[in-house]
Amino acid sequence: MTSAVQSYGLIWTDPDGASQASAKLFEKTAALQRRRALKASGCTHVKVVKVRPGEIPRLHT
Numbered sequence: 001m002t003s004a005v006q007s008y009g010l011i012w013t014d015p016d017g018a019s020q021a022s023a024k025l026f027e028k029t030a031a032l033q034r035r036r037a038l039k040a041s042g043c044t045h046v047k048v049v050k051v052r053p054g055e056i057p058r059l060h061t
Contacts, residue, residue: 008048009057010034015042021057 008031010022020043026034031048038046049057 005053007051007053009051010038010046010048011057011059012038012043012046015044019059021059023056025051025053025056 006028007025008028009025010031012020014020022034028048035046035048051057
């Protein structure tokens with residue numbers, strides 16, 4: 001039996017109010033590190049979201 005690799009992306013709001021989504025997929029540990037970096041740079045509403053391979057996170061408008 002093979003184990004499925006789970007990919008994660010991020011969605012956030014820039015300090016200027018623009019909604020953003022990562023174009024890159026991350027493993028969970030790397031996504032959590034990126035979340036901390038985004039928050040440290042002043043971004044808000046930073047969320048790590050599960051994504052399927054080949055997809056990018058969707059912004060919630």
